[in-house]
Amino acid sequence: MAFLSVLALVCGFFTAAAEQEDLLPDTAQLFLEANKAYRGAAFQEAAVLYEKILAAGTANGDIFYNLGNAYLKTNRPGKAILSYLQARVFMPRDEDLTTNLAYARGLIRDKLECREFVVFLNDFCFWYSKLNSVELTALFLIVNFFLWAVLTLKLYVKREFLTIAFSVLLFLAVVSGGSLGMKIYTFHFQYRGVVVAEEIMVRSGNSINDTVLFKLHEGTEFSWLQEKEGWVKLRLCDGKRGWAQKGVVGKVTL
């Protein structure tokens, strides 16, 4: 896993290096102040400071995680879950994050029984949920490299073990490539959302006059389907659909 992280770092090096050079010198100061505020139980202030760091362009899983903690301490589980979900995009194997996210989810009022395909992916295809998108890309590139290397070797050397190695690598390439494709699709086309207000009305259409279909409470997660004139079309994991006003929900944006 460490090797993967190194390769992922190499993949991301060319773009990340440029971003790091632009890092504002006072970002570190803000980070220290935010941590100090958090430790001094000034959670609201800490949340504001973490938001400032993120607004300055430092997108990092640890910052989102800390922000989630600050929101949870100020009794805002919706915003906390939103921040944790954003942190999970970058560091899906972080155990602290997994624990705190589970804790925050335990505080929400709505009980949903999910049947989504993503649940299957997370449980059965563990690499899908345990690797972030850059690590998954690195894995795929390694497999891809060895696959073609073995195939090239097979042009000149006829050995049984090369055929076995080729079959294994082909299987790994299909699995990792498929997972990566799914991840990229999710990244670009399937957004998640979280209710950030205490209670919201989900209506049959994008107007205040439309019938209220059901109510949702803070922290409930959903699929973000569409945005229209200040309203968001959402789908719960049990299949219920409806429209909610945009101001009362948060989007897992990257």
Added chain:
Amino acid sequence: MKGLLTVLVLYAFFSAQAYASTLSVSATVDKNEATLEDYIVLKISVQGTRNQPVLPSMAPFKVESRGSSSQVRIINGQMSSSIEYNYLLLPTKPGVFTIGPCTVEDKGKTAASNKITLQILKQQQQTKKSRLLFVTAEVDNDKPYLYEQIVYILKFYRSVKVANARLTKMPAFEGFITEDLGKEKEYQRIINGQSYVVTEIKRALFPAKTGVLEITPAVLNCDVVVQKRRQRRGMFGDPFFNDSFFGFSETKPKVLRTEPVTVMVASLPAEKKPAGFENLVGNFSLRTNLGKKKLEVGESVTLTLTLEGTGNLKSHQTITMGSLQNFKVYDDKPVFKPGIFGSKVGGKLTIKKALVPLVEGSLKIPLLTIPYFDPDSGSYKRATAGPYMLSVSPSAEKEKLQVVTTMNTAGSKEEVKIIGHDILPIHTSLDALSPHRANPLSWVSTVLFVVPFLSFMGFFAAKRFKQRYEQDRGLARAQNAYRVFKKKLPGIKRAVKAEDAAFCSTGQKALKDFIGDKLNVAGSALTAGELERLLSGTAVSDDAVRELKKIFEFFETGQFGFKNYSVSEREAVFFGLKKLAAQLNKKIKR
């Protein structure tokens, strides 16, 4: 037939003459003063062209086209022709407006019409008594509580015959949740001695926010049937013929608007607001039914809760029940059946819960309470049902379960008990300031993906080429033919200035070897005829073949002394041979 032809020719002639007259445009209206209920007929007459006029911006009016008509006039031998375009202008707001000029263009010339000033009044200052048709909008309660149902009533009164009545704009009902309140009704009413036919439409409204809310006007369009003025009387004076079908009456379009309706929404009283109140406003009753009252531990019993009444029940399809100790509760999907009770909407909400007792004994299901606000009395009330007592006997399988439990617990380890809950601390390492990437698509990953594949393709192509080269000697000869020929060229060039025999033998041998290698045949025994035959089936042009044959014959005659050639002739042949060899190398591929 001849007469008809003459008329057509004359018409065509006069039409052409008529439209050849001066370009002009004029605008007229049927009235300069109108109300918001009236239409104004605008006529634009265009002379000198068949082009359509361009209308100016007429923002305060809705414009509808009503077609065009042509007119030809002959006065004192002078003929003029015009096209009249008709429009209906529907005023949308009161005030004084100037419209125009309308313009028309033809062959680079532009003509503009006169301007017209129109005064639009709010509404005719008539009493209901004198008005033949009008619309009204009202609510049954203009000071409701938040979420209290009110009824919006739209009425269309008419004492004349109308056609094509249609609601072109319904109010927006912003700030309200709306529900249908049955179909429209039609009845007769007498106001101040005048009989009206009234069409009534109702909507149930639930204000969703407090403060002053305005219901915007509704707009109704219709055509009023009026009798044409006639001098003559007779059998057509009979009312039977007073119908537009017989052409003795005509319709006049009319637009009717309601006044906006203002509603003052009061917030629900904060005092004595009961715990568990979930903005349920109306009048409700709760009924419950318990499937059975005697059962065993682990057996289930169905508790049916039915909340019925008028109010905003449709928006609250849940019934919150306090936790039941000693029971496991399984909720069924709620069923809501909407209903209309008089002029109030409401319905019946049925929720079924399966209760499974976990312990034996006499178990109590406590009093069930649903708090709601009753707007009629202006106070909070509770719909209640129960309590119930259940007699739960031990389960037949209980003994067996106990035995198993005892065996397992002997010498077992104690589980870790959670005695507190909190989150894990923040991450304080400065590594948190290194930006992470989430998007895997970058040019680096694309290059790393493509390079191994391209490398493989390179190796594959090289291997295939080598294999083919090794297996095919003919290909090898063909591939090397031109290279070998070029190596011989300096020797031939040197022989240009030598004797004919030396030049011709060197040149002929090089040519024969080149052709032989290129076509994978024995080159040394080639004759001019064979050369022509072999090359005729290839992509080499006939001219080039002829040229090559000539050179071949030149070498033949020069080599055996049949003919003597000058140095310049030999030079020309050398360059011709060089050029043709290059051409052959390109044309003959393997």
